Amino acid sequence: MENSEITILLADDEADILEFLGYNLEREGYRVIKAKNGAKAVKLAGEHKPQLIILDVMMPVMDGMQACTEIRKIPELAGTLITFLTARGEDYSQIAGFEAGADDYITKPIKPRLFISRIQALLRRYSAPAEIANIIPLKGFTIDKDRYVVMINDSEITLVRKEFELLQFLVSRPGKVITREEIFSNVWGDDVVVGDRTIDVHIRRIREKLGIESIKTIKGVGYKFEEE
DSSP: OGGGGGGEEESSSSSHHHHHHHHHHHHTTTTEESSSSHHHHHHHHHHOOSSSSEEEESSSSOOHHHHHHHTTOGGGGOOEEEEEEEEETOOOHHHHHHTOOOOOOOOSSSSSSHHHHHHHHHHHHHHHHOOOOSEEETEEEEETTTTTEEEEETEEOOOOHHHHHHHHHHHTTTOOEEHHHHHHIIIOTSSOOOOOOOHHHHHHHHHHOOOOOOEEEEEETTEEOOOH
């Protein structure tokens, strides 16, 4: 996908941050949509269906966490990447961010080249095709890769992008123990920085949403998928 085909929604209540980051994204050829608060970001996300959303954590009307949670309720945006912007020293929990449905976080202030590098790394994960069939029938549920939907007893359950990619990766290697390092590399990418508990949070959310025990924890190593 060419940069000109990618829409990025940037939300921050500081005008200088919007201008600075927006300028650097547009210089790379991305289409940029801007919002000054979380509520506006949710509205614009629903209207424009961006590939990537960058949310400041502390914003008026609706903060970044709340906005992320609301965006993740929109089925058409299940595959959209979301990253938080957080100031150094700000009272922000990475775990809370991942709980809300974020894929990554960026600490500001950040140098333009590093910022663009982080954005490009995230977007590579967006465009990378998964080596797995579009429809995967399993015992108890079916995965529909194209729609980011899991079917259980004729009911559709929507997972956010990273939850879905993690489930797909585990399912693609049934019975094999997959280390945390392998999961980070294949689902998040080696050049994306995330916290140590990121995988645990996503695994727990998958289990809760699907109500399955197929994903087994291998203490001190990683996880494996076994059909029930």
